[in-house]
Amino acid sequence: MLDTPIIEVRDLKVYFPVKKGIFGRTYYVKAVDGVSFEIPEEGIFTLVGESGCGKTTVGRTIVGVVKPTAGKILYKGKDTSKLSKEEYLEYRRNVQIVHQDPYSALNPTKTVFQSLAAPLKRWGIAKSRNELREKVSELLELVGLNPPGEFINKYPHQLSGGQRQRVVIARAISVNPDVIVADEPITMIDVSLRIGILDLLLKLKEEVGTSYLFITHDFGAARYFSAKGGGSIAVMYLGKIVEVAAAEEVIQNPLHPYTKALISSVPVADPELSRKRKPLKLKSLDIPSPLNPPSGCKFHTRCPYSTDICSKVEPELKEVSPGHYVACHLYQG
Numbered sequence: 001m002l003d004t005p006i007i008e009v010r011d012l013k014v015y016f017p018v019k020k021g022i023f024g025r026t027y028y029v030k031a032v033d034g035v036s037f038e039i040p041e042e043g044i045f046t047l048v049g050e051s052g053c054g055k056t057t058v059g060r061t062i063v064g065v066v067k068p069t070a071g072k073i074l075y076k077g078k079d080t081s082k083l084s085k086e087e088y089l090e091y092r093r094n095v096q097i098v099h100q101d102p103y104s105a106l107n108p109t110k111t112v113f114q115s116l117a118a119p120l121k122r123w124g125i126a127k128s129r130n131e132l133r134e135k136v137s138e139l140l141e142l143v144g145l146n147p148p149g150e151f152i153n154k155y156p157h158q159l160s161g162g163q164r165q166r167v168v169i170a171r172a173i174s175v176n177p178d179v180i181v182a183d184e185p186i187t188m189i190d191v192s193l194r195i196g197i198l199d200l201l202l203k204l205k206e207e208v209g210t211s212y213l214f215i216t217h218d219f220g221a222a223r224y225f226s227a228k229g230g231g232s233i234a235v236m237y238l239g240k241i242v243e244v245a246a247a248e249e250v251i252q253n254p255l256h257p258y259t260k261a262l263i264s265s266v267p268v269a270d271p272e273l274s275r276k277r278k279p280l281k282l283k284s285l286d287i288p289s290p291l292n293p294p295s296g297c298k299f300h301t302r303c304p305y306s307t308d309i310c311s312k313v314e315p316e317l318k319e320v321s322p323g324h325y326v327a328c329h330l331y332q333g
């Protein structure tokens with residue numbers, strides 16, 4: 001029998017009501033519109049796609065702060081909407097999120113010690129002042145803030161963006177979670193410090209066995225993270241997964257025109273790979289509004305390969321080779 005995944009997302013839909021026009025009619029933003037995937041134990045699942053495609057909403061639903069409109073989130077095989085109070089608390093502790101903005105994630109009036117001690121106290125992991133200081137120091141060392149004594153009494157404004165994000169990551173792992181939703185963890189960090197944060201997350205996967213939902217708009221980051229950590233990559237477009245496979249397969253053999261466009265925009269060091277990857281010219285760079293998405297294949301307004309059927313019939317996500325799923329009429333024959 002296969003191991004039960006830590007998190008299973010089944011046909012998740014999240015629709016946000018929005019009032020528009022002088023009569024205040026209610027429309028729905030279909031932020032997530034039928035998404036399914038699994039995060040395996042000690043594994044990585046990467047979601048990549050442009051701004052507004054629904055990545056953060058998926059992440060926020062998995063950590064329990066947004067309620068699904070339809071579909072299910074299963075934690076260790078159990079429907080999270082049906083957990084007992086104790087089980088629900090256990091699930092919330094075990095599924096932590098790291099946001100993109102380390103500047104707003106930390107309370108500016110609290111020291112690093114206070115920020116890290118709070119969850120340790122709340123979850124009864126450490127109690128006495130000595131125990132707390134010891135545990136906080138261990139955490140700071142683990143996330144590369146050495147020596148801990150230099151950071152423990154600092155306020156967020158005394159730290160760089162990269163150091164703050166390390167504190168946020170320390171806070172997330174302090175409660176020993178099974179899964180971390182890393183939502184664009186490097187986007188707001190100085191370019192020179194980004195690889196260090198990705199390497200830290202990967203080190204934690206090895207050392208403390210964390211699983212990740214890694215969310216990014218940047219295919220280069222997705223490629224770096226999964227080249228070292230493995231797992232699967234799913235490409236999202238306007239609320240749906242349009243392609244998903246093992247990370248190496250998506251990178252080496254992208255099939256969906258949108259994935260090809262995302263990949264061809266990332267520079268590669270390998271000249272042979274770079275020759276193979278001719279830039280894919282899209283019909284338009286504008287992302288359609290999710291309030292009024294295109295009919296049929298939602299990508300048809302930008303896709304250079306679109307034909308008549310594309311604007312009329314929505315392609316299903318189908319397995320085109322073992323474990324490689326694509327939603328595109330080019331592969332539905």
Ligand SMILES: Nc1ncnc2c1ncn2[C@@H]1O[C@H](COP(=O)(O)OP(=O)(O)OP(=O)(O)O)[C@@H](O)[C@H]1O
Binds near residue numbers: 029055
């Ligand atoms: N609370 C909300 N109320 C109304 N609309 C929302 C809400 N949260 C998100 N949306 C809309 O849902 C869509 C998906 O948003 P989401 O933040 O999940 O996308 P994203 O892929 O994370 O984008 P980004 O790269 O900008 O972070 C967007 O159109 C967004 O405006």
Ligand code: SF4
Binds near residue numbers: 258304306307
């Ligand atoms: S279904 Fe048509 S429009 Fe959509 S990605 Fe495939 S070829 Fe392009």
Ligand SMILES: [Mg+2]
Binds near residue numbers: 056183184
């Ligand atoms: Mg987002």
